[in-house]
Amino acid sequence: MKYQIVIAGFGGQGVVFLVKVLAICAGNRNVPFLGTENHGMSQRGGSVSCDIKIGGFTNPVIDKNQADLMIALEKNEGLRNLGFLKLSGTLVTNAKDKDEYPELPFEGFAKIDAFKKAENGEFPIQGLNVYMLGFALINDANFPFSIQEVRDAITQMNAKVAAQNIVILDQAMKDAKELK
Amino acid sequence: MKQTLMGNDAIAWGLVHANVDMVSGYPGTPSSEILSVVQSIKHKLNLDIYAEWGTNEKVGFEVAYAGAIAGKRTCATMKQVGLNVASDSLMSASYIGNLGGMLLIAADDPGFHSSQTEQDSRVFAKFARIPVLDPATPQDAYDLTKYGVELSEKFQIPVMLRPVMRVCHAREIIEMDEETNFAPNKGEFKRDVPRWGAVPRTGRFEQGVQQLNRIEVIKEYNWDHLLKPEFDRCEGKKVLIIAGGTGHGFTKETLSDLGLDADVVKVLMPYPLPVEQMRDRFKSYDKVLVVEEPYPCIEEQIASPNVYGKNTNTTHQIDEMSKEAILKAFQNIGFYAGENIYATPPSLDFEVEARPPALCPGCPHRDVYYAITKVFKKKKAIYPSDNGCYTLALAQGAIDSILCMGASVSMASGFSISDPEKTTVATIGDGTFFHSGIPPLLNAIYQNHKFILVILDNSTIAMTGRQTTPSRSNKNIDIKKIVEGMGVDCMEHQYSYEMQDNIDFFREVKKVHADATGPTVVVVREFCILDRERAPDFIPNIFVKVDADLCVACDQCTTIYKCPPMAYNDDGVIEIDPFLCAGCGGCLDVVCPTDAFVQDFDYLKRGN
Structure with missing residues (x-):
């Protein structure tokens, strides 16, 4: 299996957390992977994009026109990084319902107004990253890991908040199915 | 044993598995996690390791280097520009050498992700005539860390490990030693004055010849x-x-x-x-x-x-x-004639507003810079500044120059001499002041350079992940006392979320400075909003909303105050993003000319 995932967002949204969860998924299955993360200055609310390449790769960076999936935690951060997604790939993005969204040529596409759902108290905003991961799980037909593998990885990441995160993950998957 | 690790974690484990028991250095992206991971391994496995930050890279290098002279296996860790600071020590150490292995880690940052230069530390190793190892992956980083320590001990010369950001912050499954059988060398300084105390010309010349021969052997x-x-x-x-x-x-x-x-x-x-x-x-x-x-x-x-x-x-x-x-x-080179498979269709190039890094919501730096620019007007002032989170006040128009660590103070000297008509107001963080701000301040006092130095003391090295500062670990170290010890007064101010307090303080500074003949030094006691230990004592939990009837869309808050939660909504009125507001209350006073920011008493009740 070879699968390249870009996670785009801004500092403070927990982009790196998702890289770690996917890394644990791959590690548990003993599949080689390479991920790369943003630390330091770029974390201060600025644009953040992290890559994870699952399968036999030799460098951690995803080049343009190569990613199979992009999970965008915010609309503009998704648009900023579109060049990395190949046309046969899938874009899963958080975007406000009221904002116009451009026509895009990708094979897979799904968007949801996750900010609104958080504002309505459907899940805590700190869980936006996990919410979008759950949304991607349903909307990317080729997602490389099973729901159970993701749940296990979230538990391994941080057992203390795992229960809450899994509730958010399940909520997102339910919402995604209802939208389909 | 297989472990999923980030490159810097792998390097830390490599050090422990190479029996390194002295690690010093200075934080700097992308190298910072190395030393802190060694600290956590030390605590987890209850190992007897010295793993502590130095006040700067030169100090860190020298602490580790002396350890290696005394036969221990040691490491100094820093980022590439930190090596500039440690370079004086390195250039001589590469003549004199060491007995125990010493690994010098200089992490490079191609692409300027978090650095002011893109310099190549391998070239520095070549300049210093020491061997350098260049890992391609976190696995390499682990293997070459161990290898480098052995090599250094074998050839009795510091060896450099040069990981780039895409190694330091890459993550993969690492194959590492099954067990940690930690067996460090015993430290014992053996007097050898001709070697450790070599002086020009004879002593160093001889070592220079040895250096050339050694490099041939290593080739x-x-x-x-x-x-x-x-x-x-x-x-x-x-x-x-x-x-x-x-x-x-x-x-x-x-x-x-x-x-x-x-x-x-x-x-x-x-x-x-x-x-x-x-x-x-x-x-x-x-x-x-x-x-x-x-x-x-x-x-x-x-x-x-x-x-x-x-x-x-x-x-x-x-x-x-x-x-x-x-x-x-x-x-x-004519090796490939096909299409560029890494090109994307031009239709995917959207104009997206840039999202540069910004001071965090609730960061006291924002309010202090706001007050400084209110009191010392731009047209009649020069604002040299320094390296740290506060550099982000560039966005507030409160910074005119950035060079390198500590330069704010010496450049303030230079500006005050060359353009005395303006008031020079320099800003430096506490971490940077300890790192390299003290000698230039001493110089300014010594030479009576007339400028204002504002030391922003948040008691942490915030930008690189909140490492501890000297005064945080040892309360006897105090910036005010250091300044006073150099022979001048140090004005002190406790940052206040009521902006008027900060403005009043800087007005007082202006008065004092008017009659001064040398530098006017100020320390502002702050906190870092991300500092879980200290911040809760300072945050007033005053959340803010906008009275839409009062907002006149004057741009004051979005151009001068620049707090991330503030943005125009569809009605052209400023709105505060409730997810981002930190509850600092800083914008309630002075910031809005029409007082449109009002306290949101129900904020916490709404379950935020």
């Missing part, structure tokens, strides 16, 4: 152990690619993506290179392409008529490595 070692096996694996293809560090991984993938075949030699030790032996192997190739970053370190050593790289304009000369850059290099 042979590099050939026998690292490079010859790589060349022997080559299959006589038309093109040979010499790949250093991450260049290896990028090259392998590009070749595979494009369906091309070439001989690839991975260079683990880019200096010193056995140039003659390598050139001998180049003869059978049409073209030899060097892929490395960021400077042409390997290329310049092995330059030959059929060698291509940065100096022949074949590969990119600036910015981070990419497969697209390698594809273009393949095109340039």
